[in-house]
Amino acid sequence: MRAFARLLDRLSLTQGRNAKLTLVRDFLKETPDPDRGWALASLTGALTFGAAKPAAIRKAIEGRMDPVLFGWSYDFVGDLAETVALVWPASPGANREPELSEVVEALRTAARAEVQSLIEGWLDALDPDGRWALLKLLTGGLRVGLSARLAKQAAADLGGVDVAEIEEVWHVLRPPYEDLFAWLEGRSERPSPDAPGRFRPVMLAQALDEAVDLARLDPADYAAEWKWDGIRVQAVCERGEIRLWSRTGEDVSAAFPDVVGAINFEGVIDGELLVMRGGRVAPFGDLQQRLNRKTADAKLMAGYPAAIRAYDLLLDAEEDLRQLPFRERRARLEAFVAKSRSPRIDLSPLQPFASWDALAALRADPPAGDAQCAEGVMLKRWDSIYEAGRPKGPWFKWKRDPHLIDAVLMYAQRGHGKRSSFYSDYTFGVWREDEAGQRSLTPVGKAYFGFTDEELKLLDKFVRDHTVERFGPVRSVRADRDFGLVLEVAFEGLQRSTRHRSGVAMRFPRINRIRWDKPAREADELSTLEAMLARGGG
Amino acid sequence: MTKPCAYIGDVIRPESLVCPRPAGLYCPPGDFYIDPTRPVARAVVTHGHSDHARAGHQAVAATPETLAIMAVRYGEGFAGAARPLAYGETIARDGVEVTLAPAGHVLGSAQVVVRWRGLTVVVSGDYKRRRDPTCPPFEPVACDVFVTEATFGLPVFRHPDAAGEIRKLLRSVEQFPERTHLVGAYALGKAQRIIALLREGGWDRTIFVHGAFDRLNGLYGEFGIELGPLAPATTEGDKRDLAGEIVIAPPGALADRWTRRFADPVGALASGWMRVRARARQRGVELPLVISDHADWDELTGTLAELAPGEVWITHGREEALARWCDLHGLPARALALVGYEDEED
Numbered sequence: 001m002r003a004f005a006r007l008l009d010r011l012s013l014t015q016g017r018n019a020k021l022t023l024v025r026d027f028l029k030e031t032p033d034p035d036r037g038w039a040l041a042s043l044t045g046a047l048t049f050g051a052a053k054p055a056a057i058r059k060a061i062e063g064r065m066d067p068v069l070f071g072w073s074y075d076f077v078g079d080l081a082e083t084v085a086l087v088w089p090a091s092p093g094a095n096r097e098p099e100l101s102e103v104v105e106a107l108r109t110a111a112r113a114e115v116q117s118l119i120e121g122w123l124d125a126l127d128p129d130g131r132w133a134l135l136k137l138l139t140g141g142l143r144v145g146l147s148a149r150l151a152k153q154a155a156a157d158l159g160g161v162d163v164a165e166i167e168e169v170w171h172v173l174r175p176p177y178e179d180l181f182a183w184l185e186g187r188s189e190r191p192s193p194d195a196p197g198r199f200r201p202v203m204l205a206q207a208l209d210e211a212v213d214l215a216r217l218d219p220a221d222y223a224a225e226w227k228w229d230g231i232r233v234q235a236v237c238e239r240g241e242i243r244l245w246s247r248t249g250e251d252v253s254a255a256f257p258d259v260v261g262a263i264n265f266e267g268v269i270d271g272e273l274l275v276m277r278g279g280r281v282a283p284f285g286d287l288q289q290r291l292n293r294k295t296a297d298a299k300l301m302a303g304y305p306a307a308i309r310a311y312d313l314l315l316d317a318e319e320d321l322r323q324l325p326f327r328e329r330r331a332r333l334e335a336f337v338a339k340s341r342s343p344r345i346d347l348s349p350l351q352p353f354a355s356w357d358a359l360a361a362l363r364a365d366p367p368a369g370d371a372q373c374a375e376g377v378m379l380k381r382w383d384s385i386y387e388a389g390r391p392k393g394p395w396f397k398w399k400r401d402p403h404l405i406d407a408v409l410m411y412a413q414r415g416h417g418k419r420s421s422f423y424s425d426y427t428f429g430v431w432r433e434d435e436a437g438q439r440s441l442t443p444v445g446k447a448y449f450g451f452t453d454e455e456l457k458l459l460d461k462f463v464r465d466h467t468v469e470r471f472g473p474v475r476s477v478r479a480d481r482d483f484g485l486v487l488e489v490a491f492e493g494l495q496r497s498t499r500h501r502s503g504v505a506m507r508f509p510r511i512n513r514i515r516w517d518k519p520a521r522e523a524d525e526l527s528t529l530e531a532m533l534a535r536g537g538g
Numbered sequence: 539m540t541k542p543c544a545y546i547g548d549v550i551r552p553e554s555l556v557c558p559r560p561a562g563l564y565c566p567p568g569d570f571y572i573d574p575t576r577p578v579a580r581a582v583v584t585h586g587h588s589d590h591a592r593a594g595h596q597a598v599a600a601t602p603e604t605l606a607i608m609a610v611r612y613g614e615g616f617a618g619a620a621r622p623l624a625y626g627e628t629i630a631r632d633g634v635e636v637t638l639a640p641a642g643h644v645l646g647s648a649q650v651v652v653r654w655r656g657l658t659v660v661v662s663g664d665y666k667r668r669r670d671p672t673c674p675p676f677e678p679v680a681c682d683v684f685v686t687e688a689t690f691g692l693p694v695f696r697h698p699d700a701a702g703e704i705r706k707l708l709r710s711v712e713q714f715p716e717r718t719h720l721v722g723a724y725a726l727g728k729a730q731r732i733i734a735l736l737r738e739g740g741w742d743r744t745i746f747v748h749g750a751f752d753r754l755n756g757l758y759g760e761f762g763i764e765l766g767p768l769a770p771a772t773t774e775g776d777k778r779d780l781a782g783e784i785v786i787a788p789p790g791a792l793a794d795r796w797t798r799r800f801a802d803p804v805g806a807l808a809s810g811w812m813r814v815r816a817r818a819r820q821r822g823v824e825l826p827l828v829i830s831d832h833a834d835w836d837e838l839t840g841t842l843a844e845l846a847p848g849e850v851w852i853t854h855g856r857e858e859a860l861a862r863w864c865d866l867h868g869l870p871a872r873a874l875a876l877v878g879y880e881d882e883e884d
Contacts (some may be wrong), residue, residue, distance in 0.1 A: 022714065023713070069693050072856075075695055076814070078816060080817070
């Protein structure tokens with residue numbers, strides 16, 4: 001546990017990619033099995049616990065020390081796990097420090113009622129860094145700024161192999177990955193990726209740079225289709241093994257039994273998972289009801305029926321098509337979908353176009369119907385093979401321009417990590433007229449990116465200078481008809497929402513520009529957003 | 539807040555012996571100040587940090603080391619007269635006896651023990667209870683009133699073993715041989731302690747130091763504290779010159795353009811504040827080293843428990859939390875709310 005704690009501690013303050021790789025690689029090199037495997041699992045998000053509830057941890061510490069001193073400590077540090085890790089009283093004669101694998105094993109077999117006392121016993125035995133790591137692990141948010149991909153890259157560096165080789169077998173590996181390390185250290189063969197129903201690494205598109213790319217690309221080389229606004233999935237049926245994978249190789253089958261039940265083919269389809277009613281695509285907000293769930297009940301499935309809109313065919317029965325050009329794969333896909341006649345699988349239609357201008361016009365003004373729900377268009381070279389990763393050139397995504405509104409900053413919250421000294425999460429609102437004709441602000445969204453570091457400093461200063469009230473890490477700032485900071489907010493779409501007072505929710509809102517020049521009273525009205533909703537999801 | 543210094547009947551109140559005044563802690567019967575923050579006629583100085591040891595007093599009593607440090611910092615004429623007072627030596631005037639006892643904070647640091655009519659007040663200045671190869675350890679003195687600092691007076695401040703922090707630094711140097719490790723450390727005390735700890739940790743290569751440390755490092759040498767081979771942190775224009783080396787600089791230089799001369803530096807900062815991650819993040823520190831010359835929470839409370847003084851007075855830092863602890867443990871305590879002492883850099 002100590003080595004893992006030191007690693008997390010170091011990672012949490014290290015910015016450079018190469019430095020992070022060195023830290024993780026060295027850790028994997030020096031830490032024995034199975035601890036390093038459990039560490040890799042937690043770094044890649046393959047291992048999560050919701051074992052420790054913040055409230056229970058807080059109760060445990062308040063039983064061990066003066067709650068007033070704890071409260072002051074928490075105010076000073078600002079993070080519950082870190083505060084508890086630091087103030088937890090040393091317990092002479094406590095148990096030996098647990099290894100990471102012991103923690104994992106114990107939690108796996110423990111009855112729910114035992115968990116709290118296990119955790120308290122470990123906190124007694126660990127030092128502050130160890131306690132911090134344990135609490136981060138148990139409360140399920142490492143937040144050390146390391147992506148799963150980078151963790152796999154570090155493992156690849158350890159073995160001197162290409163990270164794609166690890167990604168290709170990742171889905172068959174299970175923590176603590178002893179077979180993976182045996183291979184990386186040259187003690188055994190590479191684990192076989194050839195399990196039926198396995199995930200195939202996905203091909204991704206580059207963002208199109210209009211100014212550069214359109215001038216040099218020939219429209220005749222590319223096929224175009226809508227970029228559907230759902231989540232990318234891979235539907236597999238291979239020798240009877242049926243799986244639904246996310247684009248990162250996560251098995252999401254259990255959450256979508258309706259889709260899994262409709263997989264009636266033998267092969268692998270790459271497509272978009274969407275909520276569809278009567279053959280019509282529903283907005284992303286509907287799909288959101290189905291995401292991040294372990295299962296789905298009949299009511300949810302009836303209300304939000306999911307389906308797949310197919311983009312590509314990777315495997316047709318036993319035949320691997322990935323080395324064929326897109327043109328041929330596409331013809332095979334069309335025949336494949338037609339043959340399957342599954343009610344929950346349809347085809348993403350190609351959009352013929354004569355010139356980039358014609359495609360630009362289509363993208364800017366999609367025809368009525370499903371296309372209104374697309375995020376933009378995809379360009380795929382007719383001759384492109386299906387290549388894992390994000391190769392440069394064969395595929396492009398060309399998203400629609402975002403919507404813009406002018407809103408007024410209402411609340412700001414302290415950020416995380418590098419930004420913990422900054423008010424960097426902003427809640428903004430637009431004007432709403434009440435029955436008496438009075439206008440007041442109603443919050444419509446929250447954004448924490450889109451600005452530069454310089455702008456962040458200015459925003460932070462604005463918040464501190466114009467604070468009206470404080471609620472923990474949140475401050476409300478002055479925002480009325482005569483004074484307020486106008487933010488130009490960009491967003492991808494709009495949905496009705498019952499959770500927001502305003503009745504609308506934005507997709508991917510971010511600060512596009514700070515309108516230091518614009519009077520608050522000239523910011524947008526809620527009616528503008530309602531009109532966008534009426535036009536079909538924004 | 540200045541409270542009146544007075545007798546109540548026949549009982550001598552400790553405030554008669556030592557009490558806060560705008561210039562600092564004052565001893566009326568002995569007519570001197572302790573660590574005054576503005577020029578006074580007579581001052582006893584606990585240690586050489588600039589917020590405690592100021593220039594311009596008419597007469598100063600302090601340890602020979604502290605006087606030497608003041609001379610290096612302010613020039614030989616830093617005071618009208620300087621009275622060296624070795625640890626354990628006593629000077630008496632008008633029935634007030636003043637003795638200095640080691641405080642374990644930095645070279646020359648002392649607690650001021652003031653005795654008068656059977657009453658003992660110990661003004662500890664800044665102190666710590668950990669071993670420090672550059673100064674003698676804190677010496678507990680039984681007293682009626684213990685005047686304590688509270689820089690790290692919150693239970694979150696639990697300084698780990700300094701040798702372990704040094705191992706962290708050396709391990710990082712091993713992992714990143716292509717980078718320069720730049721350690722921010724306060725110029726007096728911390729820098730020399732880090733160097734001495736590095737030597738104990740087995741680092742016998744040349745340590746590169748910022749120019750601001752030269753004279754104090756030399757002075758430590760004169761007092762017999764071995765720092766090993768040191769060299770100025772200059773490069774011949776090639777950033778790789780100091781790759782794989784350790785450079786020590788004042789904390790303020792860490793974010794300075796001065797650092798651009800080094801190869802992809804790893805910013806380390808040796809300070810008790812580094813215990814809290816947000817502090818490290820705010821300062822852009824990649825490798826926090828929790829090494830402090832101040833007592834941590836356990837040292838503060840442990841010292842109070844050990845001395846069990848009749849009263850605890852708290853000078854500066856997080857007074858309210860330490861006062862709360864005293865309250866919970868039945869020790870009468872009050873915060874003096876002295877201004878002018880800064881410990882942000884420790």
